[in-house]
Amino acid sequence: MSGSISQMQMMYSPEEDRILFRVNSADKKEFRFWITRRYALLTLKVLRDHRDSDPDVVIQATP
Secondary structure, eight states, rough: OOOOOEEEEEEEHHHTTTEEEEETTSSOEEEEEEHHHHHHHHHHHHHHHHHHHHHHHHTTTTO
């Protein structure tokens, strides 16, 4: 993706049981990603594991 991000939007679709993640760049390009429940749960697990194992993340002042 070239250029900087100008807008991001997330929208839940109950029919699809997925999240549509849209990113617009400053050079007028749009990128869309469907995020499934399985992928979201996997991502959360990986982020939690990283948080628990990285001392720099654990010692942050604000959650």
